[in-house]
Amino acid sequence: MDAYGTTQCIVNGDTNLPDIPLETTVKIEGTVALRPKSMINTNMTTGEIEVVINDLQILNTASNLPFHLRDYQKPKEQLRLQHRYIDLRFPDMQNNLRQRSTMLHNMRRFLVEKHKFVEVETPTLFCRTPGGAREFVVPTHHAGLFYSLVQSPQQFKQMLMAGGIDRYFQVARCYRDESTRPDRQPEFTQLDIELSFTNLDGVLSLIEQLLYTTFIQDIPKPPFKRITYKYALENYGTDKPNLTYDLKFKTIKHLFCDKLNDSNFGAYVLPYPNELGKLTTKYKEKIRELIKKYKTKVVLYENISKELSVELFNKIQDTIGERNSCIVSLGDNENACLCLGEIRGFIATLLLSKNLLKINNAMVPLWVIDFPLFVKGENGLETCHHPxxxxxxxxxxxxxxxxxxxxxxxxxxxxxxxxxxxGSVRVHNAELQEKLLKMLNIDNTKLLHFLNALRSGCPPHAGIALGIDRLVSIACNAESIREVIAFPKSHEGKDPLSGAPNFINEDDKKYYHIVTVD
Amino acid sequence: MDAYGTTQCIVNGDTNLPDIPLETTVKIEGTVALRPKSMINTNMTTGEIEVVINDLQILNTASNLPFHLRDYQKPKEQLRLQHRYIDLRFPDMQNNLRQRSTMLHNMRRFLVEKHKFVEVETPTLFCRTPGGAREFVVPTHHAGLFYSLVQSPQQFKQMLMAGGIDRYFQVARCYRDESTRPDRQPEFTQLDIELSFTNLDGVLSLIEQLLYTTFIQDIPKPPFKRITYKYALENYGTDKPNLTYDLKFKTIKHLFCDKLNDSNFGAYVLPYPNELGKLTTKYKEKIRELIKKYKTKVVLYENISKELSVELFNKIQDTIGERNSCIVSLGDNENACLCLGEIRGFIATLLLSKNLLKINNAMVPLWVIDFPLFVKGENGLETCHHPxxxxxxxxxxxxxxxxxxxxxxxxxxxxxxxxxxxGSVRVHNAELQEKLLKMLNIDNTKLLHFLNALRSGCPPHAGIALGIDRLVSIACNAESIREVIAFPKSHEGKDPLSGAPNFINEDDKKYYHIVTVD
Structure with missing residues (x-):
């Protein structure tokens, strides 16, 4: 048995077989024979035949396996990762890695053969990106000098546009030191794309065709739905709504006459079928936590009359229809949305589990556009996407x-x-870029090379990066990105196989001019 | 003008064009017209037409370019690398990067489509490889704990063999901290291949077909020539002989009767055409340095009678033929070969420059096999390839x-x-592997995960890694690997664009629990 299938092998009555532990690798010479009719297994592609063993040679004996390769007794993830070389033999892991390879290969064929893109490898040892995520640093033999591991090839791909590589892509390894965030890996893969002389529509339709052509599950025919950030927020309470099911807010701000002129105020209702009934204490507790987090007022269906008014209850009931209950969220517009968005998430899960909500499509891709350029940060303006x-x-x-x-x-x-x-359409004008950097309080001197690249006659350009780990995990119906990565790190960035990160020796520290402290 | 070609655009007499600096990006609308007969340029693919400009829009003005994009006035490499985004516009750089992409794409198609290989991405943040090259270290948020950047995916690919990914490849980013070696990069790319149930012939013929199918220049039809390490050493004085020309040693040990039983002694002669004449002082100085380095005796043609004997001179002349001069190298067999090998290198260059040696083929690939398993190191046995x-x-x-x-x-x-x-056929038996590690004085405890992978019934396997930077540079007739890398580091691992490596701030040092010292 291997990734290509399983074949039954049998021993002639008079042959003596040695004792062979499970998972041992053997070489078998034998004769393919039809199975007796009663033994035919129509569930197997090789179910009609068997191999009568003439010669069997043990190539490598398996010993002391930490777990069995039986799907019904799959061990805990920690043990699986610790012995990944065995875990990879599970059919789903074989499938995930092979599908990942196929998807990436087809993406490359699409980009190179159909759209004349050039794959360019860019460095990972680089300088710190001002204003980005935390980057790993790499000490060098030169005292005090460090590389940073790139969080994306952003600067390089834009410099390639300036350099006349007008259709660039790369399956790029990227690094972020975000060890505290769950389901993140310190290194990850993105399909990084940038092209010159294009616009937003150009990138979106290219990516739609790319996914439609290479995704290993059925995906709706392009064009994909596009919604604005504002629409996403005010209807789903998130900038990444799951639209495989219909569950949407309605605004009820018009019912609050005294707040009509308060542009910061928002009032939304999330309608859902009466049949769901009252929420359990567990979910009520969750909602209390969300109220604290977002500083909003959330009112459950049964409390609307009491907490708001009977009059308002009746008006809300008119809005949502007789057959629906609802949850109301009030307060600062954005927070009211985000809070109700999180509630929408678990209400949907509850409804789906009780068959009160139907899945429209297995895969629903959509574009969110018209993000704000800036968000308010602690120290002034911050970028919403990147500078x-x-x-x-x-x-x-x-x-x-x-x-x-x-x-x-x-x-x-x-x-x-x-x-x-x-992704985004980029700034290609150096003066505008300088102005934006200044507004964001980012030190221009760290980006002189980049600004000079724009100043060298860089063409207008735009690009995108697709998160391959996440994309493949969705395509493979995997529960986590770790299921589509051959050797993932576990929480806190630890490698369960080798135990990395490790202590290093004094020679190395001396060579790199560093001392470690607690 | 861009990577796709050049088109002449002309302005109607009565149109006023703004002043446009060279390298500015413009958008032109116009009418394609035949050139007047006298203006047709048959050296250009677009030489028969021109575009009469109706509308011209400046998309981005180029300003203050540090150099002109004229092949005949190409700037020094340092300046080119510092402004790589402009340098990449040179036609040869465009060609190199595009050819690199094409070659790698074709290699992937060969492996995936023709030979059912699976591309698997393996981590670069890992533990230290015992007994390898110097590896960069990456501090983590956990005081004193570091990742190492992998110098190759060796352990991972062998664990993939144990994991049933029986035909693996990866275009892998690898890291080595060898900043002092010229023409090396701290990060480089290798085509990394491993397969199960194969042998030496299996790997060699796969790679021969791969190169024959994907190399962008003509390459001899497989099978490629195979020579042993011993043959390479004793005929060319190197384990990587250049066989594009015929220039070979002859042994003359039989002429030294008193040394016949000394198995360490070697005596070789390098014959070359008389027309080369005497070596200049410069080359004699080089030879003196080599004698010091290898502790051998080297005798020039004109000194043989004097330094050895007239009798020996006559016998040597018989061996090499009347029309040849020669250089003799005597001493410890290996050193005598290596020393004469270096001399062979510059004698060949001299002969080629004077048309006294002819190039047989533009591309001569060959396999060197039968390397020793161990070499004598300072502290006992060392591995010749890897453990x-x-x-x-x-x-x-x-x-x-x-x-x-x-x-x-x-x-x-x-x-x-x-x-x-x-590459090599690997050890797949854990006991043999443990024995070899012990002989090499390598701490088994750092490789328990690896030994356990072998013990889990890992199939026999073999593999190889091709150095893509070097391979593409040869294919593109580039002078250095830096010519086929989009953003290479310069000497000492410095990035001429951004100035990396850089100083990092105190917050980062604190976060990573390190202090830098001189």
């Missing part, structure tokens, strides 16, 4: 006067509630 | 009694004097 994102041309006049109102030309690709890709 | 290489089955009985005589099942692929690949 190289172009402002929306319709809003560029607001850049000085009302920067938080400026939309960007960024886009996210969302698949079943997961952000599987993101 | 997972299988001993030659014919020599395995010598493992205890005479380990330095044991050949291995390692192989190197040599192309025009460059080692472009290397």
């Amino acid at each position: 190289f994102t172009a402002p929306h041309p319709e809003d560029i006049h607001l850049l000085q006067s009302d920067p938080l109102k400026v939309r960007s030309l960024a886009y996210d690709l969302v698949l079943n509630g997961n952000e599987v890709g993101g | 997972f290489t299988a001993p030659h089955p014919e020599d395995i009985h010598l493992l205890q009694s005479d380990p330095l005589k044991v050949r291995s099942l390692a192989y190197d692929l040599v192309l025009n004097g460059n080692e472009v690949g290397g």
